[in-house]
Amino acid sequence: xMIWNIIHKVVNPNLSFxxxxxxxxxxxxxxxxxxxxxxxxxxxxxxNVSTQMARDFNYALVWGKVCVFDIKFxxxxxxxxxx
Numbered sequence: 001x002m003i004w005n006i007i008h009k010v011v012n013p014n015l016s017f018x019x020x021x022x023x024x025x026x027x028x029x030x031x032x033x034x035x036x037x038x039x040x041x042x043x044x045x046x047x048n049v050s051t052q053m054a055r056d057f058n059y060a061l062v063w064g065k066v067c068v069f070d071i072k073f074x075x076x077x078x079x080x081x082x083x
Contacts, residue, residue: 043077
């Protein structure tokens with residue numbers, strides 16, 4: 001657990017889970033976003049999954065600690081995830 005605390009302080013990762021429409025979220029393999037790696041935008045999340053996802057992006061539904069309300073609707077691919 002001590003190593004994870006050190007990594008978290010240095011890298012400050014954001015674990016993001018993807019979900020296809022009408023399916024359960026894939027909680028086995030998160031997409032790791034950080035400022036050190038490719039960034040913390042919706043675009044960097046899409047590019048981590050596939051370039052086609054970035055091209056075909058319409059909107060994202062986001063929930064968790066980054067949202068003021070239950071679910072946040074994001075249309076802009078350049079929106080920034082709070083880390």
